[in-house]
Amino acid sequence: MRVYRDLWWFFKQEKKAYIVGILVLILVSLLVLVPPYVIGRVVDQIYDGTLTTESLFGWILLLMAVGIITYGLRYVWRIMIFGASIRLARTLRNQLYEHFTRMSSPFYQRYRTGDLMAHGTNDIRAVQMTAGQGVLTIVDSITMGGFVVLTMAIVIDWKLTLITLTPMPFMAILTNIYGGMLHKRFHAAQGAFSELNDNVQGVISGVRVTKAFGQEKADTEKFRLKSLEVVGKNMRVAKVDALFSPTISFIVGVCYFLAVAFGARYVVSGDLTIGELTSFTVYLGLLIWPMLAFGMFFNTIERGRASYDRIQKLLSEKQDIVEVEEAIDEPISGDIHVSIPMFQYPGTSSVVLQQIDLTIKEGKTLGIVGKTGSGKSSLLRLLLREYELTDGTIIFGHRPIEQLTLNRLKQTFGVVPQDHFLFSTTIADNVAFAKPNASMEQVIHACQLAGIHQDIIQFNDSYDTVVGERGVTLSGGQKQRLSIARALLADPEILILDDSLSAVDAATEEYILGKLKEHRRGQTNIITAHRLSAIHHAECIIVLENGEIIEQGNHNDLMSLDGWYSRMYNQQQLEHLVEKGGRDA
Numbered sequence: 001m002r003v004y005r006d007l008w009w010f011f012k013q014e015k016k017a018y019i020v021g022i023l024v025l026i027l028v029s030l031l032v033l034v035p036p037y038v039i040g041r042v043v044d045q046i047y048d049g050t051l052t053t054e055s056l057f058g059w060i061l062l063l064m065a066v067g068i069i070t071y072g073l074r075y076v077w078r079i080m081i082f083g084a085s086i087r088l089a090r091t092l093r094n095q096l097y098e099h100f101t102r103m104s105s106p107f108y109q110r111y112r113t114g115d116l117m118a119h120g121t122n123d124i125r126a127v128q129m130t131a132g133q134g135v136l137t138i139v140d141s142i143t144m145g146g147f148v149v150l151t152m153a154i155v156i157d158w159k160l161t162l163i164t165l166t167p168m169p170f171m172a173i174l175t176n177i178y179g180g181m182l183h184k185r186f187h188a189a190q191g192a193f194s195e196l197n198d199n200v201q202g203v204i205s206g207v208r209v210t211k212a213f214g215q216e217k218a219d220t221e222k223f224r225l226k227s228l229e230v231v232g233k234n235m236r237v238a239k240v241d242a243l244f245s246p247t248i249s250f251i252v253g254v255c256y257f258l259a260v261a262f263g264a265r266y267v268v269s270g271d272l273t274i275g276e277l278t279s280f281t282v283y284l285g286l287l288i289w290p291m292l293a294f295g296m297f298f299n300t301i302e303r304g305r306a307s308y309d310r311i312q313k314l315l316s317e318k319q320d321i322v323e324v325e326e327a328i329d330e331p332i333s334g335d336i337h338v339s340i341p342m343f344q345y346p347g348t349s350s351v352v353l354q355q356i357d358l359t360i361k362e363g364k365t366l367g368i369v370g371k372t373g374s375g376k377s378s379l380l381r382l383l384l385r386e387y388e389l390t391d392g393t394i395i396f397g398h399r400p401i402e403q404l405t406l407n408r409l410k411q412t413f414g415v416v417p418q419d420h421f422l423f424s425t426t427i428a429d430n431v432a433f434a435k436p437n438a439s440m441e442q443v444i445h446a447c448q449l450a451g452i453h454q455d456i457i458q459f460n461d462s463y464d465t466v467v468g469e470r471g472v473t474l475s476g477g478q479k480q481r482l483s484i485a486r487a488l489l490a491d492p493e494i495l496i497l498d499d500s501l502s503a504v505d506a507a508t509e510e511y512i513l514g515k516l517k518e519h520r521r522g523q524t525n526i527i528t529a530h531r532l533s534a535i536h537h538a539e540c541i542i543v544l545e546n547g548e549i550i551e552q553g554n555h556n557d558l559m560s561l562d563g564w565y566s567r568m569y570n571q572q573q574l575e576h577l578v579e580k581g582g583r584d585a
């Protein structure tokens, strides 16, 4: 029942729908008492020989009227109660979605995508059932069950009612025991389903790698086993679930037996008419649904409680990055001063960045290089405030990063991440993602700057070509250039290219860099790269090693240092020459 207390905010919000729905349900419960009464009266009139055509016609009219009114009322309560529960599902889904969009990287590291998807679908459905079917079953079992029992006791015979209903407490006890078992098993089944979801998501998004390594069989086997586990756990739920109905039917059967055995004696002794006994047994039949509903109710709320708890746990996850109340939303300008004595990712013990002291000059290009894992992307993530600084400061002009609104920070940067992502939509929509109202000319211009325009017009549908899962598959270099076009279209004050030219050839790289220099004159660029040709033109270059700046200066400064940069540059130049020689030969 705790789930209803937790959902009280929603019932208050939808009180009109629930009050009308419940009142109508009560009315229906009263109306269903009429037909068994009529049947009993008709049987008695036949037995007495007093049934006339007129009175039969009257009874039939009454039954028809009750039938039609019940039909209409059942429609009304469904719309009221089930309609409200659909609105609850919508509200929770929106809350979850908004929450997901607010959360930053650490949250997505803590939760698996499959789990989040299961919470957004299965759990919400279970809560919706609690607010819809759960309310119906409890109201129906109490009102209809109560009215039927009262009618049997008051209108027909209280002693017979008492005898007939003695097995009922067993039903309450048993359904309660089953409910407890169901809760545990449902929890386990839900967990296994989440894992399966995760598995499917991983397999589908990595299907090309699977095929490339010929791992289809192994993957299918893994999936088969996982699926078997889910089936097994759901079977355990089904086995308890399946106990409800036979238990109730058995107990109701015993009640029928008692009703007929004792009722017949009452008829013989003249305490009951044959019509009354007929009504009594029909009323007993009406009790099956409330009893079943009672069992279903526990079942539904057990699931709803587990699911609502999981949804609340997700919603209560605090944002990792919180905007201060007095955050300022003013245009960001000036140099960026970065001072990070030390940085560790939350929950880890290894130092990723240390003794970073750096000024990123406004309107200039900063190149960041270093071995893989040296901390290049981590430094960018801190600039974007994807993670909170544990020690040190980042100051934009004269404003510490924490004093700026998150929105302003996002608007200031245009990022082309390493793991660029294209949506399953047209090329034009993908490019215009951050600026949906951009004109076609602007989209084309950005694509020209990113050196992808010529590729796009080769496609049959040009800018309307659908890419991704539902459309054409682009090469790595094409995807990178589309991501660059997307960032350029937004014309950000600070452009970040995180190893974004790695998949294009040297000539294309040179073309894009030339265009960037021309188009982004006076704007800040931050470029990380493994190929030094991508950054050698930068006004300032830093070399990172184990999270520390070991060299800093422009290309000429670094070449004269004769350190990591110059060694790497010479080596890459040599490789380039060998490659070119090989091609020319």
Ligand SMILES: Nc1ncnc2c1ncn2[C@@H]1O[C@H](COP(=O)(O)OP(=O)(O)OP(=O)(O)O)[C@@H](O)[C@H]1O
Pocket: 109, 345, 348, 352, 370, 371, 372, 373, 374, 375, 376, 377, 378, 379, 418, 499
């Ligand atoms: N979210 C994270 N949580 C914990 N550790 C992380 C996280 N992201 C990166 N790291 C660790 O931080 C270190 C620096 O990683 P980072 O991605 O910044 O390196 P990088 O220089 O950008 O590497 P690459 O050139 O391969 O992209 C690595 O040891 C990495 O394992």
